[in-house]
Amino acid sequence: MKRDIQKAVTETVPVRRNLAKAHLTLSFHKYSAYYDLLYADKDYQAEAEYVAGRLCGANALVRSILELGSGTGRHGRLLAAMGFDVHGVEKSSEMASNARPVEAKTDKPGSFTCEVGDLREVRTGRTFDAVISLFHVMSYQTTNEDLAAAFKTAAEHLERGGLFLFDVWHGPAVLATPPSVRTKEAANQRYHVKRVARPEISIDSATVNVFYELDCEDAQTGNRVQFNEEHVMRYLFPDEIEEIGKAAGFTLVATEEFLTSRTPTTDTWGVCYLLKKQ
Numbered sequence: 001m002k003r004d005i006q007k008a009v010t011e012t013v014p015v016r017r018n019l020a021k022a023h024l025t026l027s028f029h030k031y032s033a034y035y036d037l038l039y040a041d042k043d044y045q046a047e048a049e050y051v052a053g054r055l056c057g058a059n060a061l062v063r064s065i066l067e068l069g070s071g072t073g074r075h076g077r078l079l080a081a082m083g084f085d086v087h088g089v090e091k092s093s094e095m096a097s098n099a100r101p102v103e104a105k106t107d108k109p110g111s112f113t114c115e116v117g118d119l120r121e122v123r124t125g126r127t128f129d130a131v132i133s134l135f136h137v138m139s140y141q142t143t144n145e146d147l148a149a150a151f152k153t154a155a156e157h158l159e160r161g162g163l164f165l166f167d168v169w170h171g172p173a174v175l176a177t178p179p180s181v182r183t184k185e186a187a188n189q190r191y192h193v194k195r196v197a198r199p200e201i202s203i204d205s206a207t208v209n210v211f212y213e214l215d216c217e218d219a220q221t222g223n224r225v226q227f228n229e230e231h232v233m234r235y236l237f238p239d240e241i242e243e244i245g246k247a248a249g250f251t252l253v254a255t256e257e258f259l260t261s262r263t264p265t266t267d268t269w270g271v272c273y274l275l276k277k278q
Helices: 002-010 030-038 044-058 074-081 093-102 144-156 171-176 238-247
Strands: 064-068 085-090 111-116 128-133 158-170 182-187 191-202 207-218 224-236 250-257 270-277
Touching: 030 093, 030 182, 030 191, 030 207, 030 224, 044 074, 044 128, 044 158, 044 270, 064 074, 064 144, 074 085, 074 111, 085 093, 093 111, 128 144, 144 158, 144 238, 144 250, 158 171, 171 224, 238 250, 238 270
Parallel strands: 064 085, 064 128, 085 111, 128 158, 158 224
Antiparallel strands: 158 270, 182 191, 191 207, 207 224, 250 270
8 A cells, every 4th residue: 555655656756866965974973063953942841741651651660761862862861850761872973972961860860871872783781661762763774674673672672561662754644745845944142053954755765865954153153064964764654663563572552643642644744653562
């Protein structure tokens, strides 16, 4: 069914060709310095509360959490403030370094720590009550092999009954409303950042290459930095998640719109999955 949907939009999706890739950098390298500013309007508090509620609703005893793709630690710190012990794994050393200065325990019993590592390969030597991966980190796993490895990492860090919660780009929505060029600007007392996102969809690989063009000005020094980054994202379908999860030893508990818990539709770009280890 999903391939039929893909074929239906093949002729209507605008595909960009021959974009100059000069000065492209790897994902979240230079970008990391401006990441929190660009997402200052993102409601991390609401998202952390949603994750906490979803996990505790499935198992009231959840306390320890492994976060795969912890970024700058915004979700992890908020969950720690709620009393969870969160350990983050982040592939980008630049992103992880932005999280480390705030690793100290909060005034509540929770904690947040972070290490640099590849979520497909990392093994911490311990298990957790739950594994989470937020803000479409699983969509950065663009091949079946990558996804299988990520699911295996989650499974090996959980005991039987442990929970795995993550969100992805929802295939039916991506195909129903293909991504378009978008511009975003953000500023604080020091920086002004303009980001243009130019997406290129690939039906055959079920991915979207997002070419980011960033123009960043430092108001204190007058310096201006311009660079590009390429982020490749995979959109996924419920049957794919269920199949890969089953192979890794998980059963599907819930599929819902991230934050709202509504049933996903072709208008739902962000879908949350909750799996339980068998």
